Amino acid sequence: MDRLQSMRVFQQVVEEGGFSAAARKLDLAPTAVTRLVSDLEAHLGVRLLQRTTRHLSLTRAGEVYLARLQSILSELGDAEIQVRDESHRIGGELRVLAPSVAASHMLAAAAAGFLALHPGVAIDIDVVESSDPPVHEYDLALVGDDCHMDPDFICHALVHSEYVLCAAPAYLDRFGEPGEPQALAQHRLLRLRRGARRPGPLELYRPEAPHERVRLVAAAAIVSNDLDSLLRATLAGAGISCQPVHLIAPLALAGRLRRVLDGWIAGHLTLMAVLASRKFIPLRTRAFVDYLVAHSGRFVDCLGTQWDGPRLPDVRPAAH
Missing domain, CATH: 3.40.190.290 (D-Maltodextrin-Binding Protein; domain 2)
Incomplete structure (x- = not known):
């Protein structure tokens, strides 16, 4: 499992309010998005999302995980920008x-x-x-x-x-x-x-x-x-x-x-x-x-x- 990709997909599912919307945003197949989130839940041993045919919501564990995850992914994005900048400026x-x-x-x-x-x-x-x-x-x-x-x-x-x-x-x-x-x-x-x-x-x-x-x-x-x-x-x-x-x-x-x-x-x-x-x-x-x-x-x-x-x-x- 690509844990980092699974984290990013999970965050995108929450931000877009659904698997299909996240799949369109990330240009992935809906089945791939579903599998990545399921793999992340299996790795953590907890359910992160409550799914129904009409509604998607975070579990308590999902809320705690997402709060920490957002700051981690934000810092990671800043680090990537800084490193790319290092290779493009004198x-x-x-x-x-x-x-x-x-x-x-x-x-x-x-x-x-x-x-x-x-x-x-x-x-x-x-x-x-x-x-x-x-x-x-x-x-x-x-x-x-x-x-x-x-x-x-x-x-x-x-x-x-x-x-x-x-x-x-x-x-x-x-x-x-x-x-x-x-x-x-x-x-x-x-x-x-x-x-x-x-x-x-x-x-x-x-x-x-x-x-x-x-x-x-x-x-x-x-x-x-x-x-x-x-x-x-x-x-x-x-x-x-x-x-x-x-x-x-x-x-x-x-x-x-x-x-x-x-x-x-x-x-x-x-x-x-x-x-x-x-x-x-x-x-x-x-x-x-x-x-x-x-x-x-x-x-x-x-x-x-x-x-x-x-x-x-x-x-x-x-x-x-």
Whole structure:
């Protein structure tokens, strides 16, 4: 028995004063209306209506039940209206999950631009470093392609980047610049830890020969599960780290970082916007995903106008 439908039919029978009138109002067969009310009475174990050929009236139990039922169905109707409204207006709270580097360097700026267009939205950002982020608990999550992906997730690619080696000019001026991958063993390396395991050997390769890899076992001066912390340490001159090329390009163009071992990369990163389901997505979420995709495209296009391809420009000071 569909209890909710039976409740609504019972209420309609009382309001219309008969089964036939309620059936016409609800566009149901009279026999279906009669059956639904009878099923409800059988479920409750009481008679709700007194029926005669000419008259229909509520029993005492029917009066008590209808009084409570009307408020319940009214609140339920209000809730349905509110939920439908949530999916048709750009307003309300938007909960977003992201790793710190994505939150700091992309999400924050995108959120500011989106709020300028849609001031009725409130954005709640949670920063979590995890290979298995709790995507289902949020309206939207920004994750890397190394995270666990449920087959039901809806994914929108934002940025595809290469991991490159980089260091601050002050560090390279003090310790010199490695001329080949093996020379990294003599430098201070800042390594990213994924999960609880410490970083393994550093693998480097050239994009034109991805199967010819150099594996380097070297101690790390700093290990962190937070890529943004490693970036800050690199900028402070702590050592050499692997960073997404699109992330460090503005810093290289400003002279704050230099690429090390040009032509070698340490892998790829794809940043994605992920929704747990395609069902019942509020308009604010759909609008923000669209804005984020456009924002990331403008971010990449803007950087692309400043150098040719993913290779970082040489921004070392000119020799005197």
